[in-house]
Amino acid sequence: MKVVAFERSVQGTGASRRLRNSGKTPGIIYGGKDAVTVIELDHNALFHALRKEAFHSSILDLEIGGKAQKVLLRDYQMHPFKPLVLHIDFQRVSATEKVHMRVPLHFINAETSAAVKLQGAVVSHISTELEVSCLPADLPEFIEVDLGKIEVGHGIHAKDLTLPKGVSLVLHIEQENPVLANARIPAVKSADTEAAPAAAPAAESPKDKA
Template identity: 40%
Template sequence: MSHDTYELTAEAREQVGKGSARAVRRNGKVPAVIYGDKQPPLAIALSYKDIFYKIHGGGFLTTIATIDVGGKKIRVLPKDYQLDPVKDFPLHVDFLRVGKNTEVNVNVPVHFINEEKSPGIKRGGVLNIVRHEVEFHCPADAIPDAITIDLTGAEIGDSIHISAVKLPAGVKPVIADRDFTIATVAGSSAMKPETTEAPEAAEAPEAAEEPSEEK
């Protein structure tokens, strides 16, 4: 399941638009919008410090939060955010209201375990990660922290497909028309040879005849 939920405090904004957003930032806050669940959008202003650490702390887009707006608590899921391209501080955040039966599409990170138990990797093979994240459709209350790939027994040339991953109930990949690859174990030029005895070299003849040259 997803990370522990958290709570943020926000102020409602009466005005929207670029000018209003700039004014919010000058006051040390971050403009944001809450939308969805068949309700009108709600413009808010969040604490810069709070939202900065949440965004950069990991799991921001997969963790449900509660936002207190003037005493009214709203359950939300962060859907998107914008960062300053130079200074990396938050410029704007979009939140989706989470109702009782809300389902969402969300990118979930892929974690790999037991690399040391992969014969292919132990012999010098390389784990080639095709997808660091996979997009899933699932209930908002059942977003996985990550999907875990066990590399135990993985050999050179093996491919790991989505069909090999055990998913929680209600969690389905958005790409449903093919069994896509998540990672492969590929060979490398520095691979260690398998530990098998090399055949003994045949003894060379005592006197080898020179081949005759045809004229």
């Protein structure tokens, strides 16, 4: 994805406020061997870009003065109640250095699993993203979590996933192996199932025998 920015010569709280009033968003680019660069971006274009999943998990081509550099979105601040981006941070990346990035999870095939189709289970998504390590060229926009074989009372863990080539779990995720999704029978349904056999003898009363 391409992002167009402009170098910002004036800094400070007052300057940032004036930028926002003129439809711009202040930001910075840091990392690598170059110094921190202060920038400004068109607010409306940035606001709509932030609504796209790929903008948060992809290597971005950030263009300044006709020259592009590879960056990752690292942080941004929103106004507490207005649809307004107050500030944004990008980090430069090198093609030869691995990056740590949170990648969205896309859950598939839950509706075709035996747990859902035959047992009436409900699948819960415990995590919606996963932190991975890879070279920028190998960074996936998302990772699929196949729920086709999920079983009731069991979960899909991080280490159960088949990761794309060149992608690995970061160390603490590898060690913790968190649950990403699980399947449970709804409590109400379980109660109904247990109550049904108990209700059967009550159908026969002394009056019926008479």
